Amino acid sequence: MVRSSDDTEKKNLVKKLKDVEISVPIVYGNIAFWLGKKASEYQSHKWTVYVRGATNEDLSVVVKRVVFQLHSSFNNPMRVVESPPFELSESGWGEFEIAITLHFHSDVSEKPLHLYHHLKLYPEDDSGSLSVKKPVVVESYDEVVFSEPSENLFARVQNHPAVIVPRLPSGFSLPSVPAEDADKRRRIDPKDNPLTQWFTNFSEADELLKLAAARQQVQAQIARVRRQLTLIEGQHQQQLKPPSEL
Amino acid sequence: MDAKDILGLPKFPLPTPQEKKSRPQKDSQRKPDGISREVYALTGGVAPLMPSIDVNQLKKRPQPENEKITWEWLSFTNSARKDDLKLYHWVRVVNGTPPTGDYSFAKYNKSVDVIKYTDEEYEKHLTDPTWTKEETDQLFDLCERFDLRFVVIADRFPSPRSVEELKNRYYSVSRAILTARAPSPADVSGHPLVKEPYNMSQEIERKRALSMVLSQTKHQERKDAEILSEAKKIMESRMAAKASFILDLFPALDAELAVTSNASPEGMEKTTAPVETASPSNIQTASGVAPLMSMADNAAAAAASLRTLRVYLRTYALDQMVQAASSSAGLRTIKRVEQFLQELKVNLKPKVPTKAVCAEHLELRKEILTLLNLQKLLQNKEEGSSYREGSYTETPDTPKRGIDQDRTFVPDSVSFGAISTERVAKRDQKRKGPGREAPSSPAQSNKRPRKLKATDS
Numbered sequence: 001m002v003r004s005s006d007d008t009e010k011k012n013l014v015k016k017l018k019d020v021e022i023s024v025p026i027v028y029g030n031i032a033f034w035l036g037k038k039a040s041e042y043q044s045h046k047w048t049v050y051v052r053g054a055t056n057e058d059l060s061v062v063v064k065r066v067v068f069q070l071h072s073s074f075n076n077p078m079r080v081v082e083s084p085p086f087e088l089s090e091s092g093w094g095e096f097e098i099a100i101t102l103h104f105h106s107d108v109s110e111k112p113l114h115l116y117h118h119l120k121l122y123p124e125d126d127s128g129s130l131s132v133k134k135p136v137v138v139e140s141y142d143e144v145v146f147s148e149p150s151e152n153l154f155a156r157v158q159n160h161p162a163v164i165v166p167r168l169p170s171g172f173s174l175p176s177v178p179a180e181d182a183d184k185r186r187r188i189d190p191k192d193n194p195l196t197q198w199f200t201n202f203s204e205a206d207e208l209l210k211l212a213a214a215r216q217q218v219q220a221q222i223a224r225v226r227r228q229l230t231l232i233e234g235q236h237q238q239q240l241k242p243p244s245e246l
Numbered sequence: 247m248d249a250k251d252i253l254g255l256p257k258f259p260l261p262t263p264q265e266k267k268s269r270p271q272k273d274s275q276r277k278p279d280g281i282s283r284e285v286y287a288l289t290g291g292v293a294p295l296m297p298s299i300d301v302n303q304l305k306k307r308p309q310p311e312n313e314k315i316t317w318e319w320l321s322f323t324n325s326a327r328k329d330d331l332k333l334y335h336w337v338r339v340v341n342g343t344p345p346t347g348d349y350s351f352a353k354y355n356k357s358v359d360v361i362k363y364t365d366e367e368y369e370k371h372l373t374d375p376t377w378t379k380e381e382t383d384q385l386f387d388l389c390e391r392f393d394l395r396f397v398v399i400a401d402r403f404p405s406p407r408s409v410e411e412l413k414n415r416y417y418s419v420s421r422a423i424l425t426a427r428a429p430s431p432a433d434v435s436g437h438p439l440v441k442e443p444y445n446m447s448q449e450i451e452r453k454r455a456l457s458m459v460l461s462q463t464k465h466q467e468r469k470d471a472e473i474l475s476e477a478k479k480i481m482e483s484r485m486a487a488k489a490s491f492i493l494d495l496f497p498a499l500d501a502e503l504a505v506t507s508n509a510s511p512e513g514m515e516k517t518t519a520p521v522e523t524a525s526p527s528n529i530q531t532a533s534g535v536a537p538l539m540s541m542a543d544n545a546a547a548a549a550a551s552l553r554t555l556r557v558y559l560r561t562y563a564l565d566q567m568v569q570a571a572s573s574s575a576g577l578r579t580i581k582r583v584e585q586f587l588q589e590l591k592v593n594l595k596p597k598v599p600t601k602a603v604c605a606e607h608l609e610l611r612k613e614i615l616t617l618l619n620l621q622k623l624l625q626n627k628e629e630g631s632s633y634r635e636g637s638y639t640e641t642p643d644t645p646k647r648g649i650d651q652d653r654t655f656v657p658d659s660v661s662f663g664a665i666s667t668e669r670v671a672k673r674d675q676k677r678k679g680p681g682r683e684a685p686s687s688p689a690q691s692n693k694r695p696r697k698l699k700a701t702d703s
Contacts, residue, residue: 023560023601109557134383141598143560147553164601204600207593210608214590218613234625 016148022157023146023164024062025054028100029139029198031198032121035091036132043091045121047096048195050087054141054202057162060084062108062144069099086191095119100185102144113144141202314341324348326355360390361420371422377415381405389416410446410453417444483547490554544570561595564604570610583614 032047038186051066053059066086077175079088100115105160120138122130143164145155157163316339321332325348362370363386368379388399394416400409421439427436435441440449462470499573548570572580584594592610596603 024598062248104557111557113557113559115559125548143600145558145560145563147556147558201600204598204603207596207598207603208606210592211596211603211610214587214592215606215610215613217590218586218610218617221612222620225617225624229620229624229627232624 015151016050017151017154017168018148020148020149020168021145021147021165022154022166024059024162025141025143025200025221026059027054027139027141027202028115028117029054029137030098031121031195032115032119032136034121034130034132034135036130040094042115044093045200046089046091047119047121048087049100049119050085050113051100051102051200052085052087053162054078054160056196057160059086059162061160061162062104062146063159064103064105067101067103067112069101071096079124087195093121094157095121097198107150107156108146115142125219135198137200139200139202269684300652310330315339317703322349324352326352344561358389358394360386360394361423362386363423367423367426371426372419374415374418381407382415382419385412385415386419411450413449414444414446480543483543483550486547486554487550490550544573560604562602564596564599564607567604567608568611572606572615575615579618580617586614586618 001141028049028051030047030049032045033045034045049068051063053058060083063086065080065082068079068081068088070079070090073094074090074092081088096119098117098119101118102113102115104112117140118138120136123136154165158165301686318337318339319334319336322337323330323332323335365379368382372382373379374382384404385399388402392398392402396409396413396416402411403412417439421443424434424437425431435467545567548566548701552558552566575583586693587594587610592607596607599607
């Protein structure tokens, strides 16, 4: 699968792994707290918009920085976050669309990736009274897919919990690149971040089950229709018999 | 008087005579000279906005007064004529001296310089197995007489030769003479006869292709256009797939790409050329291949475009693949798929789009599409058969039978023979007595709950 290359080291590092993709599951969204008594007309909520690893892992292994583009009514609407946790807190009253741009390290990708999140401050049901203690949480799950990563990148991230790497075929040798230290990895201890308690746990198991059940249903229906079709075909065959039988 | 009182008009018509006097004055002022009053009124009585041509100039030609012009009936000679025929016409004579110069139309008598060869030259350069000297001489004589109008020459030619053959002979003879007479080959290499020789077979082919294109029916034209656009799409998707790989391959392979990209336009031309000549076999195969390729191609193209991106979101990838898979389906079908998904309680966009979930979702969508297509097929088959089955059971129902008899053309897969045998069978059934049901129909009726059937019980 890997192309034979020249023997220069530089080319080795840049060599792409064909038909291989690595994916980083991320969750992005916002948490908004109503300020209650302290709320003013223009500062009714305190909210935080963020991008995190799906299991609260450290994304800085691939993400260099994140740029949040806020509504033009904010001071300096373009906010850059250079280090994890990639989150931005502000206070305000309005809901608007935030453009989130993920910039990756140079060995990961030259191009940035754009996400869009609609900031939600008020709960879905109108009757729900605003509570100071319970925040409004809206999160979206997605996966960033890097197709045909370089060997270097693959080696660097293959043991990182934030990244999903596929199994490479046996007998495949990667250049030995030191993986990141386990100490440096867990810079962000989940206990440090107070917001962690509100994060949603996205599990694919539920969705997979539903999809599998749905597929079974559809397949059963397909089989039934197919049977009906063959039945009709058979009847057509009967009708084609000459009337001498009658 | 009373009326004027009521209207409130002045009793004494003082202002009116004044008006009358001024009006004719104004009229004559307004009407310019040179245009009649009626014509002026056409423009609405107002002077034209743009300066028109000075009317004075229109009527008279600049006539120099010192000359005396007369017209005389005089004879003239035409230098274009070989005889000395003298004809007569009106001539504008100025001051008594008739005009000089040749007949004004003589300059249009152009002719072609047809080469004349001597017998020796013929023996030396121009002998040809398919042409006798006599024929060649006749050809050249006709060429001279008819100014190389080969259609006329072909018509007049004593022995039956096609236009292309005559042209071929004429041009090759002329070229041979030209090169033979030229002091060196370099002198004549610029001459059009030598530079671009007449290619008879190509000409025949070209004319045949042209006539085929001209005689194409509208139907054929449309099919050709469809096939060409399909071919183009396939080419483009192939190019996109190739381009995505080439982006990071080594420079050595760029040369390869250049070669392939050169080859594919040629390939395109090759496909267009046979299509243009409208050979039926090519069109059949092309149309057969094109639709098959489009389905698989969409998915491949989508995958290729994702790979070129290098970095993308899983949800975006899923969207692309869904679009590719449902590209052949219409908008209504897509809506029905989404409805189906909702009935199955599956999210239209998965909440947790992992690789596995997205793959399952895509497969589910494809399966739903298959199911819908099969259901439609089943419905068509049922409708096709119901027209025949219905009449078996509803013997007293005359209108329906009438419809069936009128349906000489059933757009179904069943052959005509089957229909005629059924009609015979139906007539037999009738004779056996009303109300008798064919054994197979109850099974049918179970499957078609929607169809109203007046079954005789």
